[in-house]
Amino acid sequence: MEQSKYDFKKIEEKWQARWRDEGLFGTPDDFSREKYYLLEMFPYPSGKLHMGHVRNYSIGDVATRFLKMKGYNVLHPMGWDAFGLPAENAAIQNGVHPYSWTKDNITAMHRQFERLGLTYDWNREVATCNPDYYRWTQWIFIQFYKNGLAYKKKNPVNWCPSCETVLANEQVSGGVCERCGTPVGKRDLEQWYLKITDYAQRLLDDIDRLDGWPDKVKLMQRNWIGRSTGAEADFAIKGFDKKLRIFTTRPDTLFGVTYMVLAPEHPYVKELTDGTEYEGKVADFLHNLQYLSDIDRSSATIEKEGLFIGRFAVNPMNGRDVPVYIANYVLMDYGTGAIMAVPAHDTRDFEFAVKYGLDIVPVIDPNDPDIDLDDLKEAFVAEGTMINSGDFDGMNSRDGVDAVSAYLEEKGIGERTVNFRLRDWLISRQRYWGTPIPMIYCEKCGWTPEKEENLPVLLPTDVEFTGKGESPLTTSKTFRETSCPVCGGSAEREIDTMDTFLDSSWYFLRYTDARNDEEIFSPENARYWMPVDQYIGGVEHAILHLLYARFFTKFLYDIGRSPVDEPFSRLLTQGMVLKDGAKMSKSLGNVVSPEEIIDKYGADTARLFILFASPPEKELEWSDRGVEGSYRFLNRVWRIVTELNEEFGYADADASGAALTPEDRELDRARNYAVKKVGNDIGERFNFNTAISAIMEFVNALYRYREAAASPNAGLVRDSVRDLILILSPFTPHLCEELWDITGHEETLCTAPWPEYEEAALASDEIEIVVQVNGKVKGKFNADSGLDAAGLVAAAADCGLLDRLTAGKEVAKTVAIPDRLVNIVLK
């Protein structure tokens, strides 16, 4: 007999063409069916898939195919996060327009997706750089503006004096320009912000509702939002008519304030020092600070530097005069930009006080004999008893927080407040390849949004890419000049574009109605499809992307657009793909190309290996040997299925006829177990590695059966082969389609239902019971299943095990767990 061969190349091309030509992956907006929205984070179209993509999209594809077999109407769309710096760099370096560069990359990646056999509904494809998409990104921005959540503020940007251009933070490393190595300076520019801080509390509170999210991600978001409670308090400054307001989380330490510190950029600094002998020193101090990059400035390792500015403040609690400093460790954009310093009970203040010889006055007693309050070696930051604190002496410091806050409120010199670490979102980018900010400036009317009916504000094409200047958009002859939407007079467009994170903050909503050119999406479609039931992507997006997407969804909900205020019900963050223990990277030379693997072993093998080697959320160590193992397994499947098919055919057998032999029953149990286990592992646990091992066990059982059965049951074999193909098909769809075809099925697997299993076939009459002595396994025996504790002990006694194990010893008690074990506890 001629042996047929597993020709993956031919098989994969054949089925990919059929899936494409027959449009099998389209998703109808059929509101009568139960929906499932499964989404993987869309990629930046770099032009080449890497193994991380393969992993991400394989996970999503297996789940999609499974859910379709389970009968859901599954939305599984794909698109492109297509704006961004690499396209612009390509334009500068090679003279290619970012648009054509991006288009070419999309085409190439689309082809690679198809080669992996992924089931996307390409009818809903979006690319954030297309005007029919970014039109709505602009529309959302205008809604933000109209609701008072977008505003303009002066802010320093990174500026490379040699390249004469603005640099993104990612383009600055170690304080120097990534391209030319010149130290990066600062330039003040008017920039747009979104008021995400208005949503801080809700973004924090609603994390509690995200049951399907990993705790790790929720925690990272909580920390990022960084809520802290405390109080603000006013300090008088001698010879100055304004009060200095500070924020503290430790009002209980107010009596221990021995100096004050303002951020160097604090507006009072100029007023307090102009015309004094300190004016020059302050100017020098500020000048030196400007040479530090943001990263250095905010690093905890940097030496604390400060300067006394010749003024004294008054501690409102005890009237004590304390000197006022400016220092590099106080940030203007947190709290009020000024602090009260309590060196005895704050690590940073302690360090600063020691360096500058400032007083250290303890006001919290640790009640610890090992700590000498008169000679502190480090700040004591924990709770204790209040001392040196007037009427508050003797109070527990935790109660003191509230008591002092109440006192401040009563005296009208302060109040309880909440502060967030989260800052407003700076969205202006001095770049070409992004969504134009649809704002217009008129001398008379100020800033106004473009009229909504005029959207999109198109990116102009008459632009030069020199790599210099503020933004390439300034070189356009046509873009900047326009007329004011309010008065009709001459006006100028905003030349900055948006941070690309805005583009990706709402794309999941657009998929629900991607071709709509009347509105952003229809409410009916969004109501049916949202929320995303399962979102899958890299953990590197745990904070920014996922927080921004939540923010956008909440805003769109508030203005009556989105039907939900949280976008993603369940989140899976897949682990990285490693090689030799390190992330694959060009510089390490450990990159494995997906295309090469597909050429050599086929997409099915690549998918199978990557899902088998590790659970999805964990890191995956690439192994060439492991890939060969997966390939070997698929050949093994091919062989057993085609051989059994030759031998038994598929059409005429019936399993129910003959009585089952023990071998038959074992195979039947293996089949039912595999169907149950694989369905559970994919559907409930998202543990694809154990699902695959269960399929391997089933295949092993088939081989064993063929070896052992004297007169094989043809019906049973047929059912086993059928179910094997079905449960393997989400993982390796091409191979399974081919086998499905070979074993006589007309319809494609895309429309086949997931197989059923019988619980009855899984149960066996006899169960092996473990017998332990003091918790250690000493023997085993077979008992009827379902025996209660007493019955089990009796059965163990009947077979003589109990006597043998307890001979000459006294039994304290016996524990029996039905269908599992008997444990004898000896005295």
Added chain:
RNA sequence: GCCGGAGUGGCGGAAUAGGCAGACGCACCGGACUUAAAAUCCGGCGAGCCGAAAGGUUCGUACCGGUUCGACCCCGGUCUCCGGCACCA
């Protein structure tokens, strides 16, 4: 520094609810097939000790301790690695 997560054979990993530790795969070893090799099929494979063998026995889930009839799993402490935040007052 603060906050998380993880440590299981030579390797990737399994043990879903506190109940036989090591499923499945890789590597390795042996057998069958073959003139031979590859491929394939079958079998073995945590460590120590006793035994010619069958088998027996002790130890074993980073380390120390606890709870429990019973702990990879729960609790307390320690170490190591990974990740997040990093002067946030």
